Amino acid sequence: MTGLSRLVGLPALAIVLVSAVLGVQVAYGGGSFEPLEPADPCAARTVTSRADGIDGLTERLVLLGIDGAACRLGVSREALTLELAQPGTRTDAEIEALHDGLLDAVRRMEGDGTLPPASDLVDDALDNADLNPLLEAAIRALPDPVVDAALKTDDILTRAIDDLDLPTLLANLDDQETLDQQVEAAVTQAVEESLAARLEGLL
Known part of the structure; x- marks a missing residue:
């Protein structure tokens, strides 16, 4: 493969890799983004401390x-x-x-x-x-x-x-x-x- 053909092939390879990563994310539920809701302050929660x-x-x-x-x-x-x-x-x-x-x-x-x-x-x-x-x-x-x-x-x-x-x-x-x-x-x-x-x- 010549230097020119390598340069031409790099963008295509990058597209393939990005597509593969996105495909894995979508497969595991990454296709839908929802912002995290603030925790309900009225709900009981366990609070610990590093101090004594x-x-x-x-x-x-x-x-x-x-x-x-x-x-x-x-x-x-x-x-x-x-x-x-x-x-x-x-x-x-x-x-x-x-x-x-x-x-x-x-x-x-x-x-x-x-x-x-x-x-x-x-x-x-x-x-x-x-x-x-x-x-x-x-x-x-x-x-x-x-x-x-x-x-x-x-x-x-x-x-x-x-x-x-x-x-x-x-x-x-x-x-x-x-x-x-x-x-x-x-x-x-x-x-x-x-x-x-x-x-x-x-x-």
């Missing part, structure tokens, strides 16, 4: 809470996240939906058994609390059954959520990427402070 302790708990809480808020508002999670990340003041409906969505998340985790006992959160809370060393040592010495009998995780989370200044928090968001991070950080701090204060009350 309070960090992991609040990460799951916020993800489920935003789902619950989106469900209440009748929008997708993606649409709500994008809206909340915009600069400016949030509406009363958005603030109320997020607050109630977070409370829904607490009830949901309690119902499916994914809420850890309060004793699992003690070390994290005390590590970030500014307590007298003697008081801190006394709290750490409390047996887990004593802590769990006196403190319930769902109650601690509910108090922390009710204490959140959501209007200020949502008004100070920078962008969509930091929404979960900033809300998680605020919830984590509120949980730690609530738990530490209630642990002091046990002594």
Whole structure:
């Protein structure tokens, strides 16, 4: 085969190869393209976390809470996240939906058994609390059954959520990427402070 005939044959070979690839895709259902629908925020889903302790708990809480808020508002999670990340003041409906969505998340985790006992959160809370060393040592010495009998995780989370200044928090968001991070950080701090204060009350 001459050089000229090779050059002439290359486009034809390319057409044959492309046709073969397209044929395989069509055979396996690739002939019809449908854009992915956003996930239904009202549908139950399993949410896991790469973190442990309070960090992991609040990460799951916020993800489920935003789902619950989106469900209440009748929008997708993606649409709500994008809206909340915009600069400016949030509406009363958005603030109320997020607050109630977070409370829904607490009830949901309690119902499916994914809420850890309060004793699992003690070390994290005390590590970030500014307590007298003697008081801190006394709290750490409390047996887990004593802590769990006196403190319930769902109650601690509910108090922390009710204490959140959501209007200020949502008004100070920078962008969509930091929404979960900033809300998680605020919830984590509120949980730690609530738990530490209630642990002091046990002594």
